[in-house]
Amino acid sequence: MSARASWDICTGASRDTQNNEGLGSKLREAGKTAEIAAKTYRAAATESTLHTLKSSDFQISGISGQKVSSIVYESGMRGGAGRAIWEAVMDGRDVDLCPMCRHTEVSELDHVLPKKAFPALCVAPDNLVGICDYCNSKKSDITSEDASKVLLHPHFESASKERWLAAEVIPGSIGALRYFVRSPSCWEDVFTDRVNNQFEFLDLATRYGSRSQNTLGGMRKVFTEQLKKNGPTGLRAFLKSLASSHHANDSNGWEAVAYDAWAENDDFCHGSFNGKTIPKTGANQLHMENYRITWLKDGCRHESAVCYSAAAAGDYAPLKRAEEGVSDVRIILDK
Known part of the structure; x- marks a missing residue:
């Protein structure tokens, strides 16, 4: 679906009345403006330069951004003829997890660049991404002119080619994990900064850590049985097998990283997850x-x-x- 087609569909029912000074016609005639804006946006997204775009260059002449987003997006897309486009964006993904955090299921439609500040892009498919309510609320209408602070665009950018998510057992705990970014040497400095910023901004260390604790609670009995039956070496091999299986699905998934971290920790493999570590020589x-x-x-x-x-x-x-x-x-x- 092109941005022009999306705009035409979402403004098709806009009417001229005695009181709106030909607003419906003005919005329909702005289709070319929306088309040009979408092309500019795509070029910037492809080059990772969205931070250089100015809100003033994405306005609809004579109509406020709030009014455009209300009529074209809210009435024309979410509640009108463009609803099918909205649903296609929400459903058109490979997995159900939010692409921003890989933690929570998708539940809301986000505008990468805010619809009121960039009204010409309010129904451009490239600017629409299905994400979770947490990330949508956290992101809000925040934008940045600092390249290192721009969140990755799910349609155009990905950090999934290399493994970058890591974790370690917090010393003295019974298996609690501290997640962090271990950036590959092949990443450029700005990209590294962006991933680190996104990791911190979306509270991923805390959110992943909480998930891993829930997983540990559900697997504690299984780990205990493995330790009794096969010893620390057998438990470590079991954890590595689980990590490998999860990495095959998502190389940077919090669950795969959790099993890796537990497998690498000697105390954990000796039973610290039960609060009772089997003594080791020289402990x-x-x-x-x-x-x-x-x-x-x-x-x-x-x-x-x-x-x-x-x-x-x-x-x-x-x-x-x-x-x-x-x-x-x-x-x-x-x-």
């Missing part, structure tokens, strides 16, 4: 969990929600110091 005996980690970020001091043993706190502090924007990391006794 550190500083096991009292009475230390917390504190750090500064965005001008505020934060504190870990859980307590760690001295050894675990010592292991975790360097990881926290390595996080972007974090400074003055301290290990303190819990009060």
Whole structure:
């Protein structure tokens, strides 16, 4: 479906009345403007330069952006003749998960560039993406002129060619994971910045971590049986097999990464997911969990929600110091 055809369908029922000064005709006649705007948009999206586009270049002459989006998108597309186009965008994807976060199911239609600020693109299919309610709410009408802050466009850009999502077991926990971006060396600096920005902006570390905890709760009995039957080596092989299976479906899926992280952690494979780690030769005996980690970020001091043993706190502090924007990391006794 071309942008011009979409515009014509969505404005076809717009009427001229005594009070609207020929508004219906003005909107239908703006089809050429919408067509040119869509071509400009596609060229920029293809070149990853959407941040250079100016709202002033995507207006419909003489009609406010709010009125255009209300009539053409809300009435003409969502509630009118263009409903089939709306549904085609929502249904025209390979998977049900939101392409922005790969975490939650698609439930809403988003305008990559806001419809009121860029009204000429309000029904352009290239500017419409089905995403989840969380990402849609978080994204809102935010735009940026900084290339490093622009979210990836699902229709034109992808980070899925290489593995970049990673996780590690938080020291002292019973399997809780800290997710992070491990950018491939082949990525350009701006693309790396964009992926990191999207990861942080959409709260993916927290959202993936929560999902992995739910998965661990459901699989704990299975892991326990594997450990009893086949020992740590057998459990590790089992976890690697699960990771491989999930990677085949999505190389950067949070679930595949979770199984990989658990498999790589010796304490986990020795039973720490049950709160009882099988002692290993040379294991550190500083096991009292009475230390917390504190750090500064965005001008505020934060504190870990859980307590760690001295050894675990010592292991975790360097990881926290390595996080972007974090400074003055301290290990303190819990009060």
